[in-house]
Every structure is written in C-alpha cells, then in structure tokens.
Amino acid sequence: MMIEPIQQCHQTGAIMSHVLAVIGAAVVLFPSNIFGEETVDVTRGLVQVHEVARVVPRLPEMPPASAVCFSSRWSHPINRDDPHDTFAAAEAFHATDFVWTYSLDPKFVQRLRQSGERVFLAVNSLIPDPPDFRRRSKGRIVDLLGQPVTAPWMRSWPDSAWGCANSPEYREGFIEYAVRAIQAGATALQMDDPRMNLAAVSWGACFCPHCIEGFRAFLIDRVSQETATAWGITDLDRFDYRQYLLERKASVGDAFAKYDGGELKSLFAEFQKESVRQFFSYVRGEIDRRAGRHIVFSTNNYRGSWEFPYDLFEIGMAELPQRDATPQQLYDRYREAHDRGKHQIFTLVPQTADGSEVPITRRVIAACYALGGHLIVPWDVYTGSQKPRYYGRPEDYAELYRFVREFAHCFDGYEEAAFVFEDRPDERYPLAPPLLIGIPQVMGVVRARPQQAAAPVVIHLVDWRDEPSPFAIRLHRRRFPLTAFEHVWFSCPGHPPREISPREASDEELVLEIPTLRPWGLVVLGAARPLPE
Ligand SMILES: [Zn+2]
Structure with missing residues (x-):
C-alpha cells in the first residue's frame, strides 16, 4: 500500500518528494485519525482544491460568472430633464447583460438585446389591467x-x-x-x-x-x-x-x-x-x-432569502441592504444558494449617496464576484420609498467591471473551493487549509475548475480595511495541483498582471507578498500566461 505510489512515480524529483512527504504524513498522522471527517487518499495526500469545488448546473439564461449585470429600471432618459442615459451608462460600465427592467416596448428591448446578451424584464405584484x-x-x-x-x-x-x-x-x-x-x-x-x-x-x-x-x-x-x-x-x-x-x-x-x-x-x-x-x-x-x-424566472429574494415563495424561482436577484453586506453574510448567502442549486445576483442598497458609499460598494462588487455571483452595476438603484434613486459614477466603479471582463477566463468555469475571513474555520479543511491570510479583514476565496487538476487555480483577495496596506498570504502546497506553482501571477484592477515569486516557508507552505489592494486582487496559480492569447 505504501510502496505502490513510489513505483508509479516515474516523472520528476518534485513529484517524488511530494509523494514521500505525503507518505510520511500518512504514516505519522493517519493512525491517530486527526484528519477528522476529511477524506484522505494516502496515495496522493490531502484533498485538493479542484476536488472540493463542486459544479452547479448553469441554466443558459443565467448570466455567466464573468457577466456585468446592468439594470436600467426604466428606459432613460425618461424626459428632457433626465440627465441619465441607459445605453451610454451601460457602455461606460462594460455591461453585458440587462436585468430587472420594466418595459414592454419592443424597440427598447431589441436595442437592449443588441447591446447585451440577456434581458430580464420585470413583473411584480401590481401588474396593471390589460389591454x-x-x-x-x-x-x-x-x-x-x-x-x-x-x-x-x-x-x-x-x-x-x-x-x-x-x-x-x-x-x-x-x-x-x-x-x-x-x-x-x-x-x-x-x-x-x-x-x-x-x-x-x-x-x-x-x-x-x-x-x-x-x-x-x-x-x-x-x-x-x-x-x-x-x-x-x-x-x-x-x-x-x-x-x-x-x-x-x-x-x-x-x-x-x-x-x-x-x-x-x-x-x-x-x-x-x-x-x-x-x-x-x-x-x-x-x-x-x-x-x-x-421561461426562467429570477426573483427579488430580499437579502438572498430562499424561504417560500422565493424557492419557487430559479435565480435570486435581490436587494441587499448595506448592513448585510459583510464577507461572512455574503459567503453564507452564496453558499446556501449553491447548496440549493440556485444562483444569486445582488443589488446593493447603499445607506448614503454622498460619496462615502463608494468604498463599501467597491468591496461588495469584488466580494460578490469572488464568491461566484454578481453585484448589479450600482446605477438606477432603489434606496427607499421616499429617497432618490442612486446613480453611481463610472469613475468610481467601471474599472472593477472592466477587470472582470478582461479576466473573464478566471471567472467562467470556476467554483468556490475555500473561504477565509477572520478566524472562521472552513469546515472542509479540518487541518492544513489551502489559504491563510496574515491579517484579519482581508477576505480570501480560492476558486478552481472542478475535477480539473491541470487547470489554473484562482485566489480572490478583497481588503475590507479602510486603510489597506500590503500583507502576506500562505498557501498549503499539497492542497494545490503540482503544476500550480510553476507560474504565479498577480493582477488587480487598473494595473497589468505581473509574475510573482512565492517564498518557501517550509516543505509544506509557500508565502506570497501581496501589495496594497483597493480593494481587490487576483492570484492566478499555474497559468503559463496571465491573459489568453
Ligand atoms: Zn383576493
């Protein structure tokens, strides 16, 4: 049982030392059963992130992970005094899909279809009388x-x-x-x-x-x-x-x-x-x-709730109050949707509209994408029954959406495999978690292509601090495919990707120095090039 993997091992010294390390760990640790619930394959070691990531079947109506969802609730400009323009704003934010729009006007809807992939028109509980x-x-x-x-x-x-x-x-x-x-x-x-x-x-x-x-x-x-x-x-x-x-x-x-x-x-x-x-x-x-x-329906499952009657619909497309917009809450909401085979899209309802909402909104955009969801572009947002609607400015948010479009290959096909925020343990890794972050208030999400050992792995990092600064992350070697560390790329919005070198902290751990994030960065492991050719 212990000999076999060595006999099979006929490639590089790296693989040999990896296998020997695994066998060592298995011999020492396995009898004492400190792996808890985790499945350990002694021939290969700890379960790897691409084995933990699970596919949820995606309906073709569902915007892909790299989509930019844009909601113009009505066609703008509404009149000559309206400063807003649906199509100009959609272009400025790199919109790919139009969602939650009230219109029965075929001309307007056809123009939406020409400018984007999907159009979700809205119905509600107060449909007026026909005809x-x-x-x-x-x-x-x-x-x-x-x-x-x-x-x-x-x-x-x-x-x-x-x-x-x-x-x-x-x-x-x-x-x-x-x-x-x-x-x-x-x-x-x-x-x-x-x-x-x-x-x-x-x-x-x-x-x-x-x-x-x-x-x-x-x-x-x-x-x-x-x-x-x-x-x-x-x-x-x-x-x-x-x-x-x-x-x-x-x-x-x-x-x-x-x-x-x-x-x-x-x-x-x-x-x-x-x-x-x-x-x-x-x-x-x-x-x-x-x-x-x-006809696929999404629903305003307020705060991402799936209780009745929201469970009757395929997709959640919900208002998220700012008080719920925390890494932990977002993770729990997305995890529940995933477990139910549903998909979740949020629109953030900001508490202010004086510019102080920009940092939190940027963090929530990054966090939603990191968790495999979308935050609808913060434009034409309902903020309360007697309050003006919120129209975010492209200069505050567009670079984040452009980043998603540029790195679409790091979003589509990827599923969540590990989550790190503050001291919450990820129960899928009772020991040796794949990712550790040196400081609290930085959220980390490992995303992998399920069951594809040869595919690159993507790590999203979102800094929730008001005054961000550089920090380090630690990666557990054996949680990642062997090829993951051949090339390590770092990318963040507004800057070209660059290759970075991990430092060996021990046989098991690699350390990566991460520059200041405002608020989002991607570490891509095991891709020969940062962008597709
Ligand atoms: Zn009645």
Whole structure:
C-alpha cells in the first residue's frame, strides 16, 4: 500500500518528494485519525482544491460568472430633464447583460438585446389591467371594508393596489403582461415582491370574493363541522370569513397583523400561502405554454432569502441592504444558494449617496464576484420609498467591471473551493487549509475548475480595511495541483498582471507578498500566461 505510489512515480524529483512527504504524513498522522471527517487518499495526500469545488448546473439564461449585470429600471432618459442615459451608462460600465427592467416596448428591448446578451424584464405584484396596462382596478387585493391594499413602502405611490393571486382576472392580466414582455424580447423574467397574498395577510387582506370562496373550500377540506361550530361557524358550506370577522369587529388594515384570530386566522394565512403557490404554478404553466418554451424566472429574494415563495424561482436577484453586506453574510448567502442549486445576483442598497458609499460598494462588487455571483452595476438603484434613486459614477466603479471582463477566463468555469475571513474555520479543511491570510479583514476565496487538476487555480483577495496596506498570504502546497506553482501571477484592477515569486516557508507552505489592494486582487496559480492569447 505504501510502496505502490513510489513505483508509479516515474516523472520528476518534485513529484517524488511530494509523494514521500505525503507518505510520511500518512504514516505519522493517519493512525491517530486527526484528519477528522476529511477524506484522505494516502496515495496522493490531502484533498485538493479542484476536488472540493463542486459544479452547479448553469441554466443558459443565467448570466455567466464573468457577466456585468446592468439594470436600467426604466428606459432613460425618461424626459428632457433626465440627465441619465441607459445605453451610454451601460457602455461606460462594460455591461453585458440587462436585468430587472420594466418595459414592454419592443424597440427598447431589441436595442437592449443588441447591446447585451440577456434581458430580464420585470413583473411584480401590481401588474396593471390589460389591454393597455395603465390603471390598476381589476382583481385587486382588498381589506375587510373592500378597500384596495398596497405594500407599506408603496403607500405614497399613486394607483399602487396589488393584484390578488386568487382573482382569475388578475391571473389573466399577469399572464398577458408576461407574454408581451417575452414577445418584446425578454430572455427571462424577474419577479419583484412575490409574496403577494401571503404578505397581504399582515396588511389586513385579502377578503375579495375569490379569497372568501377559496378559503371556504380550503376549510371544508381540513376542518370538521364540529370544530367549525366550536369557532362559531354554524354552516361551513356557506361560511364567509369576511362577514365572520366584521361581526366580531376584527381589526381592519395593518392592525389585523396583531388581531388575535386564533387557529382560524392561522389557517387563513396558510390558505393565502397556498394561493401564492397555486398562482405561480398556474401562471408559469400558462406563460410557458403561450411562449412555447420554459421561461426562467429570477426573483427579488430580499437579502438572498430562499424561504417560500422565493424557492419557487430559479435565480435570486435581490436587494441587499448595506448592513448585510459583510464577507461572512455574503459567503453564507452564496453558499446556501449553491447548496440549493440556485444562483444569486445582488443589488446593493447603499445607506448614503454622498460619496462615502463608494468604498463599501467597491468591496461588495469584488466580494460578490469572488464568491461566484454578481453585484448589479450600482446605477438606477432603489434606496427607499421616499429617497432618490442612486446613480453611481463610472469613475468610481467601471474599472472593477472592466477587470472582470478582461479576466473573464478566471471567472467562467470556476467554483468556490475555500473561504477565509477572520478566524472562521472552513469546515472542509479540518487541518492544513489551502489559504491563510496574515491579517484579519482581508477576505480570501480560492476558486478552481472542478475535477480539473491541470487547470489554473484562482485566489480572490478583497481588503475590507479602510486603510489597506500590503500583507502576506500562505498557501498549503499539497492542497494545490503540482503544476500550480510553476507560474504565479498577480493582477488587480487598473494595473497589468505581473509574475510573482512565492517564498518557501517550509516543505509544506509557500508565502506570497501581496501589495496594497483597493480593494481587490487576483492570484492566478499555474497559468503559463496571465491573459489568453
Ligand atoms: Zn383576493
């Protein structure tokens, strides 16, 4: 067992010494089982990063890892006073894919298609009435008094009533709108506010005739007449929950959230959750049927959450509040999406717009790409219901996106294999982690091509300090393929790549000196050239 690898070894002295080192480690360490859960192959040593990286199948609708996602929520300029121009800004930021755009205008959408690869047109919970989609009066969510209801953050908007998932009229309008978006040229659709009727329970809704009828059928399936009688329902077959609540002087509107409606109210919330599930099942089936293909949906899964109903959609495309924009949170969000076979795209909602948001935004752009995701270009960003939208300047952010495009070959096809930030251990490496960073507040992500031992390995480094300075990283030799250290390249935005020499710290460890990052740098291991020819 111990002899075999040496007999197989007929190449270089480097391989021989590597194997001998491995055997030494295996002989000494294996009996004491200090490898914990980790699989150790004694013929080759520790599991290597390209073996840890796992592929998540990518839908063709999903922007590739090297894409620059750009969202012009509407076509700009909106009028003669609008200083913003969709296409000029997209070009300045090196956009490749247009996402989360509200438009049914085939001319505008075709121009987006000509300027980029994919177009995600947006739908939401307040699709206006067909055929002209100008007003919102049909099939709306209503409160106990029959008044139309909207989300708290939309109350200052005119004509903003949400549509009811149980209304056949609203369903048809939603399908019609989505089909028009696809006919206009959408690659996929983005669903904003997918919680619909489930969210509306907290706002004292929906008690429209369709919901009353649906809830009656829902109860008949689940509750005996005896139970119903105990709740004061004399005839379940003629039960009207709205009437029942009015008779009991239940709280109207937002106050309904705190109204003690007992088990019956819990069942109502459950019914509305089911209504949302059935809504998407029905409308998506119809949209696919009418489009003649499966239409991929992304959703605004706020903060990257995958709880219901976000789990109904293939891609997360979410607002990320600045307080959640930390390396740890981003890693956890991306890891969960990856584990679920989903993909996540974020848009950062900055707390300020006076220039102080630029450093954090730059770090989040770098961190999202380092983790295999995207941060939508910070331009035309919603920042709050009464606040102006945020338009970041190309001079603050474009070089980061240009960097991604220049080094696209270091992004596409790569998967996360190790994560380092502060003292959090990476449970995939109970000992001898592949990467150690000498100082806290620098985030490191090792990315590799899964199962490809001959492919270069990429290490992303993102400095989260307000005053960055040079630092060192340590690499554990045996976590990387043998060819990884033949050439080591360092690249950062705005500077040409250069070859750097690792220093041997021990038989096992190499040290690399990293210059000041503002905030992002890439170390590429094992590539003969830094850029493709
Ligand atoms: Zn309803």
